[in-house]
Amino acid sequence: MSDDHHDHKPTGLGRWLFSTNHKDIGTMYLWFSFIMLFIGGGMAMIIRAELYQPGMQLVDPDFFNQMTTLHGLIMVFGVIMPAFVGFANWLVPMMIGAPDMALPRMNNMSFWILPFAFGTLLSTLFMEGSAPNFGWTFYAPLSTTYGPASTDYFIFGVHLMGISSIMGSINVIVTILNMRAPGMTLMKMPIFVWTWLITAFLLIAVMPVLAGVVTMMLTDRNFGTSFFEAAGGGDPVMFQHVFWFFGHPEVYIMILPSFGIISQIIPTFARKKLFGYSSMVYATASIAILSFIVWAHHMYTVGMPLAGELFFMLATMLIAVPTGVKVFNWTATMWKGSLTFETPMLFSVAFIILFTIGGFSGLMMSITPVDFQYHDTYFIVAHFHYVLVTGALFAIFAGAYYWLPKWTGNMYDETLGKVHFWISLVSVNVLFFPMHFLGLAGMPRRIPDYALQFTDFNQMASIGAFVFGGIQLLFLYIVIKCIRGGEKATDQVWEGAEGLEFEQLPSPAPFHSFTQAPEVK
């Protein structure tokens, strides 16, 4: 690392607009995701405010539907996914000993498509008619025959996001396969890199299918095709099949990188090696492969031949096995470790417990006959918020606290971090746990009004929501404070931290990670 213009950074706006640097692009991804978190979160606040009481109070039903739709789309495509791409950008080159991503210009293009895509999506709120109001799953015929005019903007917005994701994942795969330092064999790679390799593969395999299904919607809406129209020999159920062929792998796209982050953090604070490294790799791979053959568990009630219902039930249950392997391994890693509970570890432990709750409700819903009762109720809302909020989002928080010192060179404020954690932990459970009961008692999802007997649990959920939403402002403050200054981080940052980024790079990490490949033993 003797290169003298090692740390010369481009300056001004051009640094960001024209960037070819994985760290700057990663930073942009992370900030983008953060902004979207507040926009999508604001929509959730509107939803919960409306649901605070039975009856209609704040918004009309159509606007309520627009909020649930955009909230879902923004959180999935605008928050969780870009945040993980941001992590991949920052970390993958550092973890494998590469100078940068393999295709730096394409990297910047993948990012800069996103503001355009989400600008398009958000602009639909101001269009005549209404914004998309058919749920984030945009089932036909709600989105075809009955979709508002803005649906076409939504479709092209999805196309743009798809292009961005595909280019981003090509970049990640190529970087991992081609840019590893000598000695960094596949089975020596940090688990985070492994999970992203597999995630990127999933993305390349299913984002084009999403592009295909929205294209069919587009032509059904505008050019007279009848893919989803029984009158012409098509079938609205076919929409669901194609959508969920994308959609189920998509939910794993949102969780695999979190598995990676958690698998980095737990060993550090347990001061032990990760238990069962290779079983982690194989579990991740089998989850990815299985995720292609379980999609119709979202469609048990829509009508399928019995053989289909059975097949998808059994395949879905099977996927719980590798997931269980992971949970077992994390627990075994902590077993008899010398544990300390800094904020990243707190979020990680919470992740393990709460994600597992989500996995269990998933297992319940995977049983076809009982899912007939759970389907489209708040039970499933509880399920996917446990896996996505206390799963994916908590992992993002954990990862942010874990690597912020490496990225900025400063320690974050540990006390504030703990406050953020504990308030989030309590409020998120007040928010989502009652939804299980609501769902079991029969409260349908995506409805702005409800019967009186659901009032108590809804009020609890709403209060939890306001607290959880509010406390994220503290997280914003903590991040800004950490960027601005604070106690200097050591190069290793955490006592038990391992990996190239902690062992071979200073804090903050230099602008170009490794201009010369490090030695990997």
Add this chain to the structure above:
Amino acid sequence: MSTNDGYYIPEPSKWPIIASLTLFVTVFGAVNTIHGTSFGMPILMIGLISVLAMMYGWFSTVVAESPSYNGQVDVSFRMGMMWFILSEVMFFAAFFGALFYARVLVMPWLGGAGNNAMTHEVLWPTFEAVWPILTNPDNTAFVAPKEAMGAWGLPAINTLLLLTSSVTLTIAHHALRKGERAKLNLWMIVTLALGVAFLVLQVVEYMHAYDDAMGLTLASGIYGSTFFMLTGFHGFHVTIGGIMIAVMLVRCLKGHFTADNHFAFEAAAWYWHFVDVVWLGLFIFVYIL
């Protein structure tokens, strides 16, 4: 800049953001064209032209830089292209999936198979579940074609054209590797001509389909939908592949590429073979079966 290990990391570049912007302008123009706004078409055109200009600019930069690339950069490009082609395969898979689902499951169900006797009886009593569908469930909303598109006329010729073009392209590639430039240029021209001939015949076939005598259109039910979306997207990809081949031809004529350094040429060739394979799938599942 180049790292000490020789991996080329490009300096900050304006192309990516220009690319994002031009893509956005294109889709914005496309939506507005579909919605019939007066400025839709002009914006779409501006978008498309600027996308092409952007690609020209970006790729020219890469061509100019390429002497400073080492073998590892070359591998990155190769891998990138292969994964990109995989994503294209999956895009077609979605439409093939729709075709199979509609044909193998939906059609019999609409015709009363399984536990759907009442669907047929009450909703679509006139529907005849035979592929290619010549009577739609609701034949006034979606007027079915009078006859199906046969396989052994133009489509068979087109199959031959595309298969041959893959062979001629391979001959050109071998010539390039042996440094026989005249032969290279010749076979590139033949390849391009075959591709163009394919597209011309495809247009003829579409005109024939849209003719009243046949009445096979995008709007003639699921058969027409799958037929035109699959062949249409394929034709679009042949067009892209053809543009790539044309660009490679120009570069060959200009004396670009060497016997052992011609990644762009190979990428275009892979793409062309991919388009060829997709066509084989189409020929079997859309035309013959």
